[in-house]
Amino acid sequence: MSDFALQAADLSKNYGKNAAIRSFTIDIPYGGLIGLIGRNGSGKTTFMKLCAGLLDLSGGKLEVFGRAPMDNLAVLSDLVYTCHNMSHEKQLRLQAILGNYAIIFKDFDREFAEKLLQYFDLKPKMRYKQLSQGMASIFNFICALACRSKLTMFDEPVLGMDVTVRKAAYEVLLRDYTEYPRTVIISSHLLAEMEGILSDILLIDEGRPVLFGNIDDLRQSSYRIEGEKAAVDSFSAGKQIIYYKNGISCEAVIKETLDDEIRTRAGQSGLRVCHVRPEDLCIYLTRENKEGELECLWQKAN
Amino acid sequence: MRINFESIKPIYLQVAEAIEDDIILGRLKDGDPVYSQLVLARELNINPATAAKGINLLVQKGILIKQRGLSMLVAGGAKEHLTDEKLEKEFAGTMRQLVEQANKIGLSKKQVLEKLNSAFSETIVN
Numbered sequence: 001m002s003d004f005a006l007q008a009a010d011l012s013k014n015y016g017k018n019a020a021i022r023s024f025t026i027d028i029p030y031g032g033l034i035g036l037i038g039r040n041g042s043g044k045t046t047f048m049k050l051c052a053g054l055l056d057l058s059g060g061k062l063e064v065f066g067r068a069p070m071d072n073l074a075v076l077s078d079l080v081y082t083c084h085n086m087s088h089e090k091q092l093r094l095q096a097i098l099g100n101y102a103i104i105f106k107d108f109d110r111e112f113a114e115k116l117l118q119y120f121d122l123k124p125k126m127r128y129k130q131l132s133q134g135m136a137s138i139f140n141f142i143c144a145l146a147c148r149s150k151l152t153m154f155d156e157p158v159l160g161m162d163v164t165v166r167k168a169a170y171e172v173l174l175r176d177y178t179e180y181p182r183t184v185i186i187s188s189h190l191l192a193e194m195e196g197i198l199s200d201i202l203l204i205d206e207g208r209p210v211l212f213g214n215i216d217d218l219r220q221s222s223y224r225i226e227g228e229k230a231a232v233d234s235f236s237a238g239k240q241i242i243y244y245k246n247g248i249s250c251e252a253v254i255k256e257t258l259d260d261e262i263r264t265r266a267g268q269s270g271l272r273v274c275h276v277r278p279e280d281l282c283i284y285l286t287r288e289n290k291e292g293e294l295e296c297l298w299q300k301a302n
Numbered sequence: 303m304r305i306n307f308e309s310i311k312p313i314y315l316q317v318a319e320a321i322e323d324d325i326i327l328g329r330l331k332d333g334d335p336v337y338s339q340l341v342l343a344r345e346l347n348i349n350p351a352t353a354a355k356g357i358n359l360l361v362q363k364g365i366l367i368k369q370r371g372l373s374m375l376v377a378g379g380a381k382e383h384l385t386d387e388k389l390e391k392e393f394a395g396t397m398r399q400l401v402e403q404a405n406k407i408g409l410s411k412k413q414v415l416e417k418l419n420s421a422f423s424e425t426i427v428n
Contacts, residue, residue, distance in 0.1 A: 033349055171347060178340050178350050196307060199349045216312055216352055223310065258310070267402070275310035 005030045005151050005183035006051060010060035012207075013046050020046040021207045024060070028202075028212070030150075033177055035198040035215070036187040037282050043207040044187045045083070048153045051185075052081035064151060077106055082144035083155035084137040090129035094122060094139060098146075105147040113146035116172065120165065133160035141169055145176055154186040158193075170194050191279040201278060205286040218278055223258040226251045227271040235269050243284040253284055305346050313348060317356025322365065322384050325376055332380065335373040336366055 006028040013021040021043045028034065038044045049055045050062055053069035053076050062068060069075045088097050094117065102108045117124055120138045122131075131139060141157045158166045174197040177184060185202075188194060201218055203211040211218070222242065225232055229250040236252045243253035253276055256262070266273045276284075303320045305313055321337070324330045337345070342353035357374060360366040365384065366374040404414045 032351075174347060174349070175344060178343055192307075196305060196313070196346075196348045199351045214351075215349075216314055216355065220312055267398075273310065275308060277308070 003030055004028060004063070005032075005065065007063045007066075008060065009062075011050070011057060011062050012059040013043075013050055013055060014058045019207055021050065021057075024204075024208055026202070026209050026212055028183070030183055031181055032199045033174070033184045033197060034186070034200045034202055035191060035194065036185050036202050036204070037191055038187075038204040039286055042205050042286070044204060045155055046207075047204065048081055048155055048185065048187065051151070052076075052079060052153060054081065078149055079151035079153070080105060080144045080147040080149040081153040081155065082140045082157065084133070084140060084157065084159040086136075086140045086143075088128045090127070092128050093124065094126050094128065095124035097128060097139075098124070098143065101143050101147065105149065107148040109146050109148055113142055116142040116146065119172075120168070134162060134165065137161050138165060138169070141173075145173065148176075148180050148182070150182050152182060152184045154184070156187055156189070158188060158190060166190070166193060170197055173197065191282065192277060195278050201282075203282050203285060210285055215278060218281065219275070220257055222253055222255045222276045222281055223262075224251055224253045224274045224276050225266055225271040226274065227269070231269045231271055235266060235271060242281075253281075303346055305348060313352050314355035314359065317342060317346065317348070317353055318359045321356070321360060322388075325365070325380050326384050326388065328381070330376050332376055332378050334376045336376060338373060 004027055006026070008024050008026050011021055011024040012019060024043075024047070036044050036048070046055065050057055051064055051069060053064075053072065056070055064075050065078060067075045069079070092100075095114075098110060098113050098117075101113070102110050114124065117139075120142065122135060122139060122142075128136070128139070137157060137160045141154065144152055144154060144157075158169060161169060170193070173184070173186075177197075186194070186198075191201075195215060198215050200213060201211065201215050202209060224243075225235060226249055229246055232250040232252050236254055240255040241252050242255050243251075245251050258273065263273055305316050307313070309316065311319075321330070330336060336357070339350045339353040339357055342348070342356070343350040346353070357366065361368055361374065365377055365380045367377045369375055400414070409417075
């Protein structure tokens with residue numbers, strides 16, 4: 001078997017004239033809890049659906065466990081994809097849907113799924129259509145987790161969940177992952193909430209991978225300096241600046257690994273050095289500076 | 303034990319320091335088995351790989367020793383070693399803060415030394 005969970009080479013997927021995924025090349029080794037991050041419409045769902053064999057690719061190559069996923073039962077039996085609003089038959093009771101999962105997924109742990117239903121206060125006799133958005137999210141999360149598939153993909157699993165339930169879901173996910181290590185890909189807009197449990201981050205933008213790596217390395221890949229404009233400017237000269245703002249005080253985010261020497265030099269220049277949260281870093285890497293444009297929104301045309 | 307995700311300190315370093323603190327405070331003694339990566343992952347809600355990185359750092363430093371099987375043990379003399387190291391590091395940090403503060407409010411070196419002198423004479427050394 002391949003050591004890689006996922007390998008994509010020059011992968012592309014077009015919807016009509018629009019390219020949702022383009023020149024997408026990546027190797028994802030087996031094992032890990034990977035956060036899939038990207039802005040709306042960046043191609044997260046399309047990428048996961050391609051991996052799950054739910055969409056056919058337009059070009060390039062995609063392999064899951066060394067094989068193309070589309071129409072390949074050997075691969076599909078080892079993976080599960082879920083999103084917050086899976087289109088289950090609305091009349092079905094939750095227990096019946098669990099029954100369906102048990103038939104389709106060979107490693108599905110029904111007992112575990114039923115315990116999770118109870119843990120999250122869902123009744124097996126409820127019908128799927130009776131569930132609120134948050135409850136449906138929990139239910140779909142439970143189903144996919146209990147599959148224990150070698151590749152488990154959660155597409156925005158926490159949508160609609162309240163904060164207490166989200167925290168519980170992250171804990172359950174992490175715990176189950178430590179008991180049954182596998183490759184988990186989880187897309188979310190709430191990176192800050194779950195950065196602790198992740199091992200890696202895959203950031204995509206405009207259908208392409210921007211960054212893929214260990215989250216600890218990412219946390220150390222940049223730092224922010226704050227202080228007088230002149231000091232910030234002279235300190236950051238010649239360095240790679242990924243964010244810059246000059247307001248009441250001046251700040252710059254520099255892409256460079258912080259060490260004691262840099263920290264000391266910044267201190268001597270009267271600059272404050274702080275941590276850049278992975279969430280902010282992802283914003284800086286995928287957004288052009290639109291600050292000037294914001295003002296235009298309130299200007300009246302004469 | 304708690305992890306601060308806002309800190310500029312990497313998470314694995316925070317894990318390592320938390321274990322060091324437990325050794326310094328005597329919660330973990332020479333030869334005691336140390337929390338496994340899975341226990342740390344659950345306790346701190348962090349990825350097991352991150353927890354392992356913290357543990358491995360202490361193995362490299364000679365604070366923990368790997369033994370056959372799974373658990374790690376506190377190395378002999380770890381407490382003394384850490385106490386010395388902490389003292390040196392933290393004291394240097396406090397000194398630096400002192401100088402920074404003095405600079406901020408415009409105290410000269412001479413004034414700082416005078417203040418330090420009087421602080422010494424006011425404090426009863428035990």
